[in-house]
Amino acid sequence: MTGNSLIQETLQKPQAPPVLRRGATVLVRWREASVLIVAIAMAVYFRASADAFLTHDNLRNIAQATAPAAIVAVGIVLLLVSGEIDLSVGVVAALAPFLVHYAVDLYGIPVLPAFLLAFASAAVIGFCNGVIVTKLKVPSLVATLGSFYLLLGILLTTSHAYPAQIPEAAQGRIRLIFGAADWSSLIWCLGVVAVFQVVLTRTRWGLHTISVGGNLIGATEAGIRVNRIKIGNFMLASMLGALAGLLEAFRINSIDPNIGGGTALTFTAISAAVIGGTALAGGSGTVIGALLGALILAELQNGFNLIGVSANPFNIILGAAILLSMIANQYLSRLRRSGGV
Amino acid sequence: MPFQPTVVEQAAERLDPRGAARRRLLAGTGLVSASLAAAGLLSACGDTNKDSADAIGNFPKTPNWKFVFVNHVTTNPFFTPTQYGAEDACKLLGCSFQWTGSQNSVVAEMVNATNTAISGKADGLAIAVVDKAAFKDPVDHALDSGIPVVSYNADGARDAPGTARLTYVGQGLYESGYALGQRALTQIQSGTVVGFIATPGQLNIQPRIDGAQQAFTDAGGAVKFSTVATNADVTKGLSIVDAYAQGHPDLAGMLAVDAGSTQAIGQTVKKYNLRGKGLKVAGGFDLVPETLAAIKAGDLDYTIDQQPYLQGFLPVLYLYLFKISGGLISPPQTNTGLLFVTKDNVPQYQSTQSRYEGSSSDVKLVDRSGAIAHQ
Amino acid sequence: MSTVLQVEHVAKRFGALTALRDVNLRLEKGEVLGLIGDNGAGKSTLIKTLCGFHRPDEGRLLVNGDEVVLHSVDHARSLGIDTVYQGLALINELSVYHNMFLNRELRIGPLLNNRAMRRLAREHLSSIGVNIPDVTAEVAKLSGGQRQAVAVARAVFSDAKILLLDEPLAAMGAKEGTLILDLIRDLKDRGDVSVIIIAHNYAQVLDVCDRVNLLQHGAITFDRPTAETSLEELTELVVAEYRDRHRSR
Known part of the structure; x- marks a missing residue:
């Protein structure tokens, strides 16, 4: 056809030198590289400042601090990518072990079904969050703030703000598997990260989640069931919150209502997701990045504690360190993009 | 003139005796240096140097032992005198301490801080044991690693300390509640007394109200005692106390087991002039300025000081003695005091601003003269 | 010639606003139908109703002679109706092939x-x-023409038999627009795909379409084969309405 060569010329883009393109493509493909560099740099710094940082014992401490935040962060990543957020996951994490305790100790339900009950309840909470956001059109920041307080109230009222004991029936093997064994929470964490990295990058669900967050109208026009995607991700986030809460409760051998109320879990998880490279605006995110972000935050907490920084100045340093990591991350990302395709 | 090292150099020295950090810091380039500098400066502000302490008094020369305090509300002003106490003890004995834990009573954070201290080979641990199950394993681990552990301010549940700690330094919570009730009973023989508690169930105040309840039960039941929850938020608590007072005009006594509720009682009694209307006794805990003013004015009869300064000073002293004697001096169970502050001795509390109450960081001698009040 | 799509008395309202009042339209097999009308006349709404995005408040749709109620865009797709929207419905963060x-x-x-x-x-x-x-x-890295091409290619290769193109030539220069027009001509040559295309460039409409419909006041008020009309007539039709509206003020 005569018109084609002209058209081909018009539509062909100019190419950069082949070597540069190939190297840059690798870096661009591996967006988590910059977060990994920051995490490694931090480990180097802390190792230089405190001999104990990389001992087996302390690595276990870091792993145990990373795991729950990373697990919740994975759920947050899915939501952020689809254009939403959930502030109530922390309370779901606190509530889940209480539900197990109530089921086993007050209603005589065996332990494993009680676990299922806890996860089912978390799924219901996520479902309600999702419906309020999609059908009632309340922005997720506000909606989940409301459910945060509601669930916190339920938690504190039913527990009388008093910590509870892990049910007798759950001691022993079950306790070990679900967080008490040294590396148990890390193994769960890595499993969750692996599964959801695949979900986000290699399944329809992940692709549609990205579409919903990137171009809501476009995704709807293309026929994607956007509400279903959002509600589903809310449910996943809540269930992951429940998992994190159970692991923490079993690890410390006590069911503590305070883990939900403070900023500990929710804020840490959101920070981890964002430090790891997930955009707050939606449409783009990385699960492995969230793991690295949680690792960075755990390194900071643990490292400065090892060095001996006390509580009041601690906050200054933690805040400064988070900002510095983010700036470094952004700087490296920009380097990547400009040097890339 | 001997060379006086600057704070920054001291910080670099402290951070990395090997010298790499010191060189980088003094060169002053890059992000890394910036964060190092920040960390170093601020750490240096808090702690003393890491050199071996010279022999002090009759004690031998010791390394600069580092003791870690794990607290549940690290930024709560109640513990400011505790930190001063620990700091003073450290200066006295040539050691240092770190104040860490959780800001919002998150037990998992406290457990993490404890584990980190153990990995970091702390020389001693002082933990506010606010959970009767969570600290068992970490304390066992610490003791197995040769680190002495004491608890302060809170010690698990009554009759169930929950850990193998060497001793508890703090107020006997149940006992103090019992004393609160007992003292009230010296002023009334009949009627109803209400007890306010900010957060029912919380391990460091619930035992107090349990103790008070027991005191009234032991007295034979002539005086009725009922408990009411107020609120962790002081302003909300005030509304609750106020409403209760209006709804129950024939109260014989009003008691409280936490600082906020105590203050609220004082303010309510004054507002409705309840002392002139049949209220015979009012008392509570802690030394908030409003409470002291209420005692002076006669609205409140007494408040109980748990002496948080000692809860920082004594653990350091005990851990030091344990280490210096090779474990032969075992820390004793210590009640940091059940001091009643009444109209007689309140003026001194009100007029002085001191480290010992946390209201000032100045190191100074607090004058006292005259007779010492007693019953 | 068989009628692949028949629209009878379709109405669509959004609250107090009536977008479509009484639309009657037919599309024959293998033909390219041009849909023109002033801005805000309701052309996009009509397209969205035909592809299952909106449900009509009144009237009915017949596909290949059978009455259908389109439950969703997916449902419409399964019947062979596919759309290229004005917004292109492309996800910037995803690759071309995704x-x-x-x-x-x-x-x-x-x-x-x-x-x-x-x-x-x-x-x-x-x-x-x-x-x-x-x-x-x-897809974010492509030029406007390339993006449009991807959107059109997506619809073309979805085995759709009825293609609805909402302003496929908007914001395109002459060179890039030519590609799309060639594509449409190729589709016409195949003979088994029928196309409705919304456009504002009446020269292009006359060039590539077999027939043209004018949507005015919520209904189709003009239906003529392109061979029997001209650029001047089409322009006059649309402008006349504007003049009428302003004279009566």
Whole structure:
């Protein structure tokens, strides 16, 4: 056809030198590289400042601090990518072990079904969050703030703000598997990260989640069931919150209502997701990045504690360190993009 | 003139005796240096140097032992005198301490801080044991690693300390509640007394109200005692106390087991002039300025000081003695005091601003003269 | 000639606003129908009603002679109706090939079959003469013409028999627009695909369409084969309405 060569010329883009393109493509493909560099740099710094940082014992401490935040962060990543957020996951994490305790100790339900009950309840909470956001059109920041307080109230009222004991029936093997064994929470964490990295990058669900967050109208026009995607991700986030809460409760051998109320879990998880490279605006995110972000935050907490920084100045340093990591991350990302395709 | 090292150099020295950090810091380039500098400066502000302490008094020369305090509300002003106490003890004995834990009573954070201290080979641990199950394993681990552990301010549940700690330094919570009730009973023989508690169930105040309840039960039941929850938020608590007072005009006594509720009682009694209307006794805990003013004015009869300064000073002293004697001096169970502050001795509390109450960081001698009040 | 799509007395309201009042339209097999009308006349609404995005408040639709109620865009797709929206419905963060298969992804079990999708995307694009060297590139990086081509290619290769194109030539220069027009001509040549195209450039409409409809006041007020009308007549029709409206003020 005569018109084609002209058209081909018009539509062909100019190419950069082949070597540069190939190297840059690798870096661009591996967006988590910059977060990994920051995490490694931090480990180097802390190792230089405190001999104990990389001992087996302390690595276990870091792993145990990373795991729950990373697990919740994975759920947050899915939501952020689809254009939403959930502030109530922390309370779901606190509530889940209480539900197990109530089921086993007050209603005589065996332990494993009680676990299922806890996860089912978390799924219901996520479902309600999702419906309020999609059908009632309340922005997720506000909606989940409301459910945060509601669930916190339920938690504190039913527990009388008093910590509870892990049910007798759950001691022993079950306790070990679900967080008490040294590396148990890390193994769960890595499993969750692996599964959801695949979900986000290699399944329809992940692709549609990205579409919903990137171009809501476009995704709807293309026929994607956007509400279903959002509600589903809310449910996943809540269930992951429940998992994190159970692991923490079993690890410390006590069911503590305070883990939900403070900023500990929710804020840490959101920070981890964002430090790891997930955009707050939606449409783009990385699960492995969230793991690295949680690792960075755990390194900071643990490292400065090892060095001996006390509580009041601690906050200054933690805040400064988070900002510095983010700036470094952004700087490296920009380097990547400009040097890339 | 001997060379006086600057704070920054001291910080670099402290951070990395090997010298790499010191060189980088003094060169002053890059992000890394910036964060190092920040960390170093601020750490240096808090702690003393890491050199071996010279022999002090009759004690031998010791390394600069580092003791870690794990607290549940690290930024709560109640513990400011505790930190001063620990700091003073450290200066006295040539050691240092770190104040860490959780800001919002998150037990998992406290457990993490404890584990980190153990990995970091702390020389001693002082933990506010606010959970009767969570600290068992970490304390066992610490003791197995040769680190002495004491608890302060809170010690698990009554009759169930929950850990193998060497001793508890703090107020006997149940006992103090019992004393609160007992003292009230010296002023009334009949009627109803209400007890306010900010957060029912919380391990460091619930035992107090349990103790008070027991005191009234032991007295034979002539005086009725009922408990009411107020609120962790002081302003909300005030509304609750106020409403209760209006709804129950024939109260014989009003008691409280936490600082906020105590203050609220004082303010309510004054507002409705309840002392002139049949209220015979009012008392509570802690030394908030409003409470002291209420005692002076006669609205409140007494408040109980748990002496948080000692809860920082004594653990350091005990851990030091344990280490210096090779474990032969075992820390004793210590009640940091059940001091009643009444109209007689309140003026001194009100007029002085001191480290010992946390209201000032100045190191100074607090004058006292005259007779010492007693019953 | 058989009628692939018949629209009878369709109305669509949004609250107090009546977008479509009484639309009657037919589309014959293998023909390209041009839909013109002033801005805000309701052309996009009509397209969205025909593709299952909106449900009509009144009236009925017949596809190949059978009455249908379109439950969703997916349902419409299953009946062979596909759309290229004004917004293109492309996801900027996704690659060209993922966009081409959006909501129609090929899978192996639960996982995406990216290799097959990449291969097919390359084949489809080259078969219609579009040169996009890297189908794994993010769609955000493409030019306007390339993006439009991807959106149109997506619809063309979805085995759709009825294609609805909402302003496919908007914001395109002459060179890039030519590609799309050629594409449409190729589709016409195939004979089994029918197209409704909304456009504002009446010269292009006359060039590529077989027939033209004017949507005015919520109904089709003009229906003529393009051979029997002219640029001047079409322009006059639309302008006259504007003049009437302003004279009566």
